[in-house]
Amino acid sequence: MANYLRRCLWLLLLAPLAQAAETAPLPPVRIGLTPVFLDDQATFVNAWRTYLESHLKRPVTFVQRGSYRETVDMLREGKLDFAWVCGYPYVRNQNYFRLLAVPLYKGEPLYQSYIIVPASDKQTRSLNDLRGKVFAFSDPDSNSGHLYPEYLLARINETAASYFSKTFYTWSHRKVVEAVAAGLAQGGAVDGYVWDTLVFSHPELTGKTRIIAESPQFGHPPFVANRSVSPKLFKDMQKALLNMVHDPDGSPLLAILNLDGFVYGDPHLFDGIAEMFQFIENQRNASSQRR
Amino acid sequence: MLHLKDVSLWYKIPLRVAALVIVTASVLASVLVYRSINDLRDNLTANATQVGRLVADTLVEPIMHDDVWRAFEVVNLPFRSMPNQASDQSAEYILVLDTNNKVYVSNKPDRFPMMSAPAISEPSIATYLKTPAQPWPDELAVVDAPASNALFLLTPIKADGVRIGTLVMNYSKTPFAIRLRSLARDAIVITLLVLAALLPLGVYWGNRMAAPLLDLSNAMSKIGPHLPDPAEIRLEESKDEIGLLAKSFKAMLGELKEKEQLQQQVITSDRLAALGRLAAGVAHEINNPLGGMLNAISTFKRHGEQDPITLKTLSILERGLLQIKETVAALLVEARAQTRPFDLNDVADICTLVQPDTEKKQIDFTREIDLVEAQPISSTLVRQVIINLLLNAFHATQPHGHVHLHIYRDSEYLFVDVINDGSHIPQDKVSYLFEPFTSLSEGGSGLGLWVIYQIVQQLGGLITVQSEPDKTQFTVQLPLEGSHE
Numbered sequence: 001m002a003n004y005l006r007r008c009l010w011l012l013l014l015a016p017l018a019q020a021a022e023t024a025p026l027p028p029v030r031i032g033l034t035p036v037f038l039d040d041q042a043t044f045v046n047a048w049r050t051y052l053e054s055h056l057k058r059p060v061t062f063v064q065r066g067s068y069r070e071t072v073d074m075l076r077e078g079k080l081d082f083a084w085v086c087g088y089p090y091v092r093n094q095n096y097f098r099l100l101a102v103p104l105y106k107g108e109p110l111y112q113s114y115i116i117v118p119a120s121d122k123q124t125r126s127l128n129d130l131r132g133k134v135f136a137f138s139d140p141d142s143n144s145g146h147l148y149p150e151y152l153l154a155r156i157n158e159t160a161a162s163y164f165s166k167t168f169y170t171w172s173h174r175k176v177v178e179a180v181a182a183g184l185a186q187g188g189a190v191d192g193y194v195w196d197t198l199v200f201s202h203p204e205l206t207g208k209t210r211i212i213a214e215s216p217q218f219g220h221p222p223f224v225a226n227r228s229v230s231p232k233l234f235k236d237m238q239k240a241l242l243n244m245v246h247d248p249d250g251s252p253l254l255a256i257l258n259l260d261g262f263v264y265g266d267p268h269l270f271d272g273i274a275e276m277f278q279f280i281e282n283q284r285n286a287s288s289q290r291r
Numbered sequence: 292m293l294h295l296k297d298v299s300l301w302y303k304i305p306l307r308v309a310a311l312v313i314v315t316a317s318v319l320a321s322v323l324v325y326r327s328i329n330d331l332r333d334n335l336t337a338n339a340t341q342v343g344r345l346v347a348d349t350l351v352e353p354i355m356h357d358d359v360w361r362a363f364e365v366v367n368l369p370f371r372s373m374p375n376q377a378s379d380q381s382a383e384y385i386l387v388l389d390t391n392n393k394v395y396v397s398n399k400p401d402r403f404p405m406m407s408a409p410a411i412s413e414p415s416i417a418t419y420l421k422t423p424a425q426p427w428p429d430e431l432a433v434v435d436a437p438a439s440n441a442l443f444l445l446t447p448i449k450a451d452g453v454r455i456g457t458l459v460m461n462y463s464k465t466p467f468a469i470r471l472r473s474l475a476r477d478a479i480v481i482t483l484l485v486l487a488a489l490l491p492l493g494v495y496w497g498n499r500m501a502a503p504l505l506d507l508s509n510a511m512s513k514i515g516p517h518l519p520d521p522a523e524i525r526l527e528e529s530k531d532e533i534g535l536l537a538k539s540f541k542a543m544l545g546e547l548k549e550k551e552q553l554q555q556q557v558i559t560s561d562r563l564a565a566l567g568r569l570a571a572g573v574a575h576e577i578n579n580p581l582g583g584m585l586n587a588i589s590t591f592k593r594h595g596e597q598d599p600i601t602l603k604t605l606s607i608l609e610r611g612l613l614q615i616k617e618t619v620a621a622l623l624v625e626a627r628a629q630t631r632p633f634d635l636n637d638v639a640d641i642c643t644l645v646q647p648d649t650e651k652k653q654i655d656f657t658r659e660i661d662l663v664e665a666q667p668i669s670s671t672l673v674r675q676v677i678i679n680l681l682l683n684a685f686h687a688t689q690p691h692g693h694v695h696l697h698i699y700r701d702s703e704y705l706f707v708d709v710i711n712d713g714s715h716i717p718q719d720k721v722s723y724l725f726e727p728f729t730s731l732s733e734g735g736s737g738l739g740l741w742v743i744y745q746i747v748q749q750l751g752g753l754i755t756v757q758s759e760p761d762k763t764q765f766t767v768q769l770p771l772e773g774s775h776e
Contacts, residue, residue, distance in 0.1 A: 120401075134405050136360070165406060166405055166406060168357070168359035168360050169358075175360060179360060182400055182401075183400040183401040184359070184360075184363050184405070
């Protein structure tokens with residue numbers, strides 16, 4: 001009897017605590033962003049966070065870093081739950097990441113890489129004309145801004161270091177456009193989706209550049225999840241992204257992003273990127289063996 | 292040829308004031324422009340130096356990491372902060388040179404491509420860029436390239452004390468020159484405005500200053516053989532040096548005038564004295580034989596028988612000789628020994644004596660006798676003087692005219708004023724008034740005033756005359772005995 005009473009007392013005491021534990025705010029969802037889109041729009045990023053918070057019913061934190069590698073490393077180390085990264089780091093880290101969603105651009109989950117030159121340069125027709133010039137890459141871990149031109153050079157048994165007089169990274173696609181527009185670099189590789197979007201928002205910038213080559217279609221930079229993310233959160237997040245197109249709050253955000261929506265992605269979308277990476281690896285190994 | 296020192300003060304002082312104003316305004320304006328330019332240059336240098344050090348420090352990491360894009364963003368920063376603003380405080384272009392003095396990055400990549408030699412695009416730098424053997428200055432330096440229209444700010448970029456590059460900031464001098472021109476233009480406009488305000492004021496002041504001097508100069512030029520009347524000289528009364536000078540000048544003129552009058556008086560009295568002596572001499576010389584002749588006639592008449600013709604002739608001779616004696620006696624006025632003091636009875640006598648004359652012409656004769664007791668002076672002579680003066684006055688006065696007698700004294704002198712409203716004595720006759728046989732009218736002997744003068748002289752007194760239309764005043768001043776000696 002005394003035991004029963006004591007138990008009841010304990011329950012009474014603990015009941016509010018249990019209730020408090022249930023209503024305690026959930027830890028924020030940490031989402032890494034990279035310059036695969038125009039990530040320098042603070043107003044847009046805030047609006048997007050508000051949208052995601054209302055759909056996930058928990059706080060959301062966007063984490064932006066100076067390079068793809070930092071974001072990718074944070075995701076691998078579990079410091080992030082999700083990240084919007086390039087297809088290139090995705091194919092290299094498929095063991096650690098789960099494909100969450102792929103953006104739809106022009107109705108397809110695909111995009112291209114553009115090789116651009118300053119608009120004042122009327123002669124250059126292809127990458128072949130840029131030998132010995134200064135070339136701007138966006139990020140070492142970017143497919144469109146680095147891997148694709150490297151692949152093109154590997155195809156003709158060259159590397160960026162041997163082919164160009166000087167190369168540098170701007171750490172964002174937008175800044176590649178700026179570097180080429182300013183004439184700092186005589187050529188650059190840029191995400192086609194970013195360049196196309198800039199045509200709307202900053203025509204004066206893209207107007208100073210000219211596209212000399214377009215790559216084949218690759219899988220659009222995807223949203224990926226850390227493998228340790230709970231299935232519920234994974235589902236919720238997937239739903240939040242995929243529903244954007246139907247949501248009155250989400251569709252204007254998509255319009256700003258210049259995207260048509262998000263879809264479940266197929267990992268095979270990124271096979272093209274993996275092949276290019278493999279080709280370059282083989283080439284590198286072959287040349288180091290020759291040495 | 293007109294020499295500056297010969298120019299009138301009327302022009303010279305305003306001209307000098309104007310010159311002073313212009314010089315002052317110009318010097319002030321020039322100093323202000325010079326100061327502004329220096330300040331501007333100092334500001335530019337200070338600003339450039341600050342920006343240079345900041346940019347150089349910020350560039351260390353991008354250069355160490357070979358991060359071209361970051362370096363580009365850094366050198367673009369000073370420009371991005373003020374887009375579309377052509378400030379004269381911002382650099383024309385910025386170069387970052389590597390250790391081989393090749394362009395590492397610049398904010399004008401079109402003009403200075405990466406890895407090019409900057410001297411190709413900008414020959415004026417060539418002199419500072421010969422070879423690595425002639426290194427850039429080790430410390431921050433401002434180089435004024437005379438060949439180009441630019442200033443260069445050279446800042447070493449150092450990592451841990453090792454030079455890894457050089458920051459070159461080029462500042463065009465054109466905005467500087469534009470600023471200089473606008474400053475100079477403002478200064479000139481302000482100077483002209485100041486001059487427009489000050490010059491008329493300066494000229495006015497100059498004229499004010501010159502005016503009294505010119506007045507004085509004009510007044511001085513009037514002094515010639517004839518002295519001007521001090522009342523006609525109009526000079527500004529003030530207490531400054533020019534005012535004092537004018538005052539002194541007026542005093543000098545007054546003294547000169549007084550001296551001139553004194554001289555005139557001395558000449559007159561000298562002449563009268565000489566005449567007196569001459570008359571006395573002549574009278575003595577005549578009196579002696581005259582006395583003899585009259586005695587002879589008298590004796591001849593008393594003794595012996597004379598025929599009527601001789602008696603008649605002698606009588607004619609005697610009358611003539613007596614007339615000569617009277618005349619000589621009148622000329623030879625001699626102050627007799629004093630009889631008795633002059634008192635109010637004498638005045639009453641005089642009035643009685645002249646009464647017939649006043650009645651004849653119906654003259655309004657007024658008297659003002661400010662005496663109560665007898666005066667220690669010869670009554671005979673004073674009576675003679677007063678009667679003569681009154682008779683003269685009655686003679687000069689028109690019928691129904693007015694004559695006033697005023698007798699008064701002070702501690703030393705007895706004064707007799709005789710005033711009439713008759714015809715006035717012309718100025719040129721006043722000098723000769725007291726000489727014998729100077730008659731103002733037809734009827735007079737011409738000896739009345741001479742006698743008065745002689746008596747007054749012998750009594751040691753003064754006689755003056757002031758004559759203006761409708762008022763002629765004789766004043767006799769006679770020393771009283773006892774108080775005089």
